[in-house]
Amino acid sequence: MATTSESKPATxxxxxxxxxxxxxxxxxxxxxxxxxxxKREDGPVTLGDLAEHVAAWELEKEVEEITSAERKRVYTSLQQTHLPTLERADVIEFDDRTIELTDEAAELDVYLDIVPGDSVPWGVYYLGLSAVGAVVMAGLWLEVVPTEPIPKLGWATLVFALFAVSSIAHVMQNRRMRLGELERPP
Incomplete structure (x- = not known):
């Protein structure tokens, strides 16, 4: 069997x-x-505007309060280091003064599941909620959970409602924590 020098790398x-x-x-x-x-601007942005906003967020100031030295420090760093890095990764197109996101930037959202420090990760939350649901359902099957004040269908509806409300809260938090959604970055 003949082999070729061209081999596809493993996916x-x-x-x-x-x-x-x-x-x-x-x-x-x-x-x-x-x-x-x-993402927030949804179109080409100038390097100057980007530098002002990034400096304001980093220093927790309003854009109008940024000094020219603070702006210049961020401007230089973006121009010489960060924007070329993002361009090499095909996330932006950068032509020395104008920056625009590429289609590849959309795939970044998957990697940005931001969990605030005072929060429980959603995977752990849903695991706990599933455990509660399993205990309730097992209690109903074993007839340990009372069905007088609340019928079996009521318990099942309660478990379903907990999942539905949790899912809605999860979607809302993910939208709020996504880059480009709010005025200030999460």
Whole structure:
């Protein structure tokens, strides 16, 4: 059997490599802020406007309060380091003064499940909610849970309602925590 010198790389390795590159991109707050601003503006942005907003977010000031030195420091860092890095990853198109997101930027949302420090991760929450539902359902099957004040269908409806309300809250929080959704980045 003849072999060729051309061999396709394993898809899993390509996916892992791309995933690692994305996590590396998103590990820097200034790059996340840049992506947030570009998503929020939904079109080409100027480097000057981007630098002002990123500096304001980093320093927790209003854009009008940013000094020229603070703006220049962020401007230089974006121009020399962060924007070329995002461009090499095909997340933005950068032509020295104008920045625009590419279609590849849309795939970043999957990697940005931001969990606030005072919150329980949703996976753990749903696991706990499933355990509660399983206990209620097992109690109904074993006739340990009272069915006089609340019938079996009422208990099932209660468990369903808990999942429905939780799902709605989860969707709302994810939308709020997504880059480009709010005025300030999450």
């Amino acid at each position: 899993g390795q390509d996916d892992q490599s791309r995933e690692g590159e994305i996590f590396d991109l998103l590990s820097n707050q200034r790059r996340r802020y840049a992506i947030h601003y570009c």
